[in-house]
Amino acid sequence: MIIFGTGSSTIQPQKLNTGDCPYCKTENSMWVQGYKKYVHIFWIPFFPIGKKVYTVCEHCKGVFEKKEIQNQKLLQSFEDFKINNVKTPWHHFIGLIILTLLIVFIIIVPIIK
Ligand SMILES: [Zn+2]
Secondary structure (H helix, E strand, O other): OOOEEEEEEEEEEEEOOOOEOOOOOOEOOEEEEEEEEEEEEOOEEEEEEEEEEEEEEOOOOOEEOHHHOOOHHHHHHHHHHHHHHOOOOHHHHHHHHHHHHHHHHHHHHHHHO
């Protein structure tokens, strides 16, 4: 029996330098946070399957996805954040790394012998 499913890990929240809240209009109150999803087999992460990133207002706690952002400045800083900070953590690939090592081991070891 193979036990598999999906898990997720949180992306470290970060405050944006610019941008007003689309709802309460508070200046410079926006944070970006989100999570990354991965497929696991026997609770070992194998590969990433997607991410979700959104902005949160520290004043009204409103959550806004990219499509809900009309403010160009906020949209720009959100885009910059996504490009710079949303990297997949290496441990989301640990299953693939183990699998690769195992295959290399199985192929290489009989050759050396
Ligand atoms: Zn707000």
